[in-house]
Amino acid sequence: MLVALGGNAIQRAQDHGTWAEAVRQMRRTTSALADVTVPGRELVITHGNGPQVGSLLREAELGAGEIPVPPLHVVGAETEGQLGYLIAQELGSALRSQRVDRSVLPIVSRVEVSPRDPAFRTPSKPVGRFYPAGEALSLRRRLGWTMREDVRRGGWRRLVASPRPLRWLEGDAVREVLEAGFGERFVFVVTGGGGIPVVRRRGRWEGVDAVIDKDRAAALVGRQLEMDTLAIITDVPGAALDYKSSHPRWLGRVGLEELTQYWKRGEFAEGSMGPKVEAGIRFLRDGGRVFLITDIPSLPEALAGRAGTRVEVSAPPTPRGTRRLGRTLPGSPGRRRLK
């Protein structure tokens, strides 16, 4: 099972961004995760990093007179360290208290994007804080940033490109370890914040200032690791039709074709439920079997088919290679049947 933790799993809207708050919130999250870490089920975790990147960018801004400002991709790497550590601490403690012998391994993860991705021509992803108009225009002039006014929230924000993730660079390695029989021994934490975006130039890897959508990255991880189940954790109990109306209709069990129709007709908000549903559709079309959207308290029930939005395909449209067949090393347990 691949679990994608949204920002709410780490920091609540009312929080101030202290470490103590993050620990408290992650403790709630990992307690539920430990409950569902049962024999026969693999657990791989991916997560967002929006508020944490925002804080580090702001610190870098305020320190700019003294300390060279790091590129955005470096700040992304720093949040992978920070949040990988947080998840390892709290999930490690929770697993231990339930006597589950699994090591949490946060992997600093890079994701390849194309330097010719059209997203680089039309930056669309807001990062960092809100600026007053004068400062925003000055940043545009001095640093070439793309700035957009958010009238509703009263300020300007920097927009960066959100290119399509092509390949998670550490993915083959993690897959090989899982295939060697470690699925019930390790919990990998990967592609935090969507992964650090890199391009290949003249035979070398170079970081780029962009943000990869974390749900798209989750779909990629699901494909590269050939996961059976993708559970996207958010702060609402599932996806809904007419969400903004006075009568939202929560989706429970739904077919892949039906969900795809809803998605195509624009039922799910961009930058919110839209990319989650899109990631689920992609995951299932690429060979996944179960896709869930749920909040953290409902995760155990959602896995049992009694909560959340759930899409299940009995026979994946694209058969998965050796992995579903339980490819194993001689002498190791037949783990590639794990969920």
Next chain:
Amino acid sequence: MLVALGGNAIQRAQDHGTWAEAVRQMRRTTSALADVTVPGRELVITHGNGPQVGSLLREAELGAGEIPVPPLHVVGAETEGQLGYLIAQELGSALRSQRVDRSVLPIVSRVEVSPRDPAFRTPSKPVGRFYPAGEALSLRRRLGWTMREDVRRGGWRRLVASPRPLRWLEGDAVREVLEAGFGERFVFVVTGGGGIPVVRRRGRWEGVDAVIDKDRAAALVGRQLEMDTLAIITDVPGAALDYKSSHPRWLGRVGLEELTQYWKRGEFAEGSMGPKVEAGIRFLRDGGRVFLITDIPSLPEALAGRAGTRVEVSAPPTPRGTRRLGRTLPGSPGRRRLK
């Protein structure tokens, strides 16, 4: 082989701390590392983080009015992300250009220390920047920091505890992966900056504001992974006697007992060559076979026995368990004879 990269491998004294400088310097370092990544030799990397922690702490200080200041252990985790990323980028590129098919996997690493370590009563490790006296005394009063004046460099610095590392928490997992036959497939990057220091309290892991000496952590990693060779990379070609005199005597090949005598009589500077030599002695006493101190350009020659300070023990005083015997899974290559 376990390679411990000193600060100079990442940032030179004359650098300003920009990312471009760090990339350039790491490129030099990883080019030499790729040269020695040959069949039959495992490579595991650990590294320091002093200047990077200093920069992030300073940014946090300057942003303190707006953004909650993160604890020191969280900043340590951030540098593991930052530098793990840097090493993965550059070593990955260098290995690729030499057609070596190994994945670089940076692991966010925690190291257990004892809450009763006497080091917590006498903080000794300087972190962060220099403060003028007034500010230093105010920080002591307001935050309870231990501050010490450095007369030579003209300022006050914060001192934190440097407790003894007891256990690298992710070490068993990494060892299991190496033992499953992945020694020539992966390059693990571990315990950056000495590892994130954590203690166990009431059954949970908690981070503590301390800095683990990176050379001591390297010795611990060497023991936990049962590495054959520890190479400490620094900015001088080896250890020397009478180092501060006009006639330093560089040590080439030296016996373990002889080196131990030099170390005991205080030939090696505290906070500089001293902890490196101490780590090497510990590594060899714990079962390692070869210990090297070298600069990066001389690494290939040092491995061949023609440069650097080299201590080699033919039969380790403490025999290593199953590892030296080439414990393998059925069907996997007999890799635990790797160096």
